[in-house]
Amino acid sequence: MPKWGPFLPEALSLFDKLWDSQVVAALPGGGALVAIDRIFLHERTGASALNALREAGRSVADPARVFAVTDHIVDTRPGRTDKTLMPGGQAFITETRAAANAAGIALFDVNDPDQGIVHVISPELGIVLPGCTLVAPDSHTCTQGAFGALAWGIGSSEAEHAMATGTLRLNKPKSMRVRFSGQVSKGVTAKDMIMTLIARHGAAGGKGHAVEFAGDAVEALDMEGRMTLCNMATEFSAMSGFIAPDAKTFAYLEGRRYAPKDALWDQAVTSWKKLASDADAVFDAEIEIDSSAIGPMVSWGTSPEHSVEIDSTLPETAGDRPLQYMALEKGESLAGKPIDAAFIGSCTNSRLSDLRRASALLEGKKIADHIKAICVPGSSRVKREAEAEGIDKIFRDAGFEWRESGCSMCFYAGGESFEAGSRVISTTNRNFESRQGPGVKTHIASPETVVASALAGAIADVRELL
Structure with missing residues (x-):
């Protein structure tokens, strides 16, 4: 090491910078x-x-x-x-x-x-x-x-x-960086990226860590796609997931009601531009994923880690309990499996861009006659903006119910649910037993895959529609 090495400023990760800026005091026992x-x-x-x-x-x-x-x-x-x-x-x-x-x-x-x-x-x-x-x-x-x-x-x-x-x-949790290198293929979304991570590294893969998502494919995502990616960091057991802010972040926030205004905005952006991991930052763990090798994902079991690419078969190592609950078998293909219902909504995939992409695939088409399909915008603003673009009409004409905003049937809390025992393709983030109603079998997927499946009346590969 050069003799001046110890005097150089320490290289910090984004998480280090976020943490250090918010610590009020160190506490006995290592807490803060x-x-x-x-x-x-x-x-x-x-x-x-x-x-x-x-x-x-x-x-x-x-x-x-x-x-x-x-x-x-x-x-x-x-x-x-x-x-x-x-x-x-x-x-x-x-x-x-x-x-x-x-x-x-x-x-x-x-x-x-x-x-x-x-x-x-x-x-x-x-x-x-x-x-x-x-x-x-x-x-x-x-x-x-x-x-x-x-x-x-x-x-x-x-x-x-x-x-x-x-x-x-x-x-303070440990730090992890998950880098999605390269670019995704057509029909692959942020939902597929995060489901790939969890399927490959397990639902406990991020336990005890704060996870930074980085790489070319992450930078290419719009802000709503980045929200989808970070949304399911908790399904990876991470304390949190985050992405370094950039020009897309600033453009999204500028002019929002609670964002800084005028001179304060300029000062804020100057400060925010420093929120990135230093080139030599060291992480406790790193994961690299080739984005070009990711395909549309669908869950098969009762945890987000129970997921495969739509054109793959269920693993021979699949556990008996989730298979029994989902009424599936090892080696079986999900493609073509009949479904009873389709759901687009939740904090994962209910934003305007999600509804735009889904409606583009739905326009001029009808979902299968036996399918109960529901679309729940993530906010009243999303609902208004979608209606101004005619997206609601596309959903309704295709056979979807168009709802007010809220969590809705993302989870069953003794209120509305899908029919007991039904099989549902859903944009939600969890597929636990009875998550969407007693005995309901939930397959989580992207909005595009949900639409493709609703049209086919069975789990389907969206790439066949593109």
């Missing part, structure tokens, strides 16, 4: 007190967190940094009100409304023009920004790492602590 910039609540747990804080004699330290939304159990059928199909669900909504108003925090309520899934509306409004820390009682909060933020899911008690103090105690 980390500053929290944004806190999001939803109606399923929001009232309990706010009420528990009040009952403990504490208040929200900075109400301007806390936001609440109705998205998890709100009805998505047209003409909705506070009533939901979930037993007792209306009380969750009304109690969260009362608690949010009492605490003086912003609430994007049932029929607010900016209502929607938290991980969709936060970027739309410019609430998430590069370099910030953002938490919410939802494991898919990591979606927002697409903007160069450190975002992760927490529990209700942690939400109370964050609201009362503006901080959380954390142990």
Whole structure:
């Protein structure tokens, strides 16, 4: 090593920079007190967190940094009100409304023009920004790492602590970089990229790590594709997933309601441009994936790691329990497997670009007669913009139901579900047993694959439509 080596500044990863900028104090035992910039609540747990804080004699330290939304159990059928199909669900909504108003925090309520899934509306409004820390009682909060933020899911008690103090105690996770080199082929999306990672390296592959996504294929994605990629970092067991901000990030955020304005915007961009891993940064783990070798993916089992390319067969090593639940066999091909329903929605694939791509394949066609198909926009803004482009008409004419925004049947919480035991192709991020209803067999895939399958009435390869 040259004699001047020790005096050179240390090469840092993006995660190091995000972490170091937010640490308030080192704590005994190796933990750290980390500053929290944004806190999001939803109606399923929001009232309990706010009420528990009040009952403990504490208040929200900075109400301007806390936001609440109705998205998890709100009805998505047209003409909705506070009533939901979930037993007792209306009380969750009304109690969260009362608690949010009492605490003086912003609430994007049932029929607010900016209502929607938290991980969709936060970027739309410019609430998430590069370099910030953002938490919410939802494991898919990591979606927002697409903007160069450190975002992760927490529990209700942690939400109370964050609201009362503006901080959380954390142990620093290890760092990992997943590099998608080269470019993807036609018909392959960000959903297929992240499903490939999880299928190859397991649902626990990122455990204990904060994951930076990088490489040519990641840089080529638009912001909505990057959100899809980061959304499923939690299915990889990562603490969070994130991407270095660039010109696409800045262009997306400029002019958003909560983004900096005028001179502050210029100052912010200057600062944000430094949020990238240094050339010599060292990671605890690195994974390289050849993007050109990725094909359209479909899950076959009860975990996102149970996924294969559409033109492959189920592995001989497949476990008996997921096969039994999904009524499949080792060595079987998914292509051509009849389905009962199709779902486009969730915080993974319900944004405007998802709906545009799906509608382009649907236009002028009809889905199979026996298919129950539903499209749920991720936010009220996405719904309005899609309707302004005529996308809703394309979906309706093809045979899809067109809904209000919300989480909907991404998960079954005692409310609406698909018919018991049915087989569903879905753009959601999870395919656990009964995730979309009692005994429902969920195959997760990209919006394009969902459309191709709905048209065929069976799991189908989208490349045959392109």
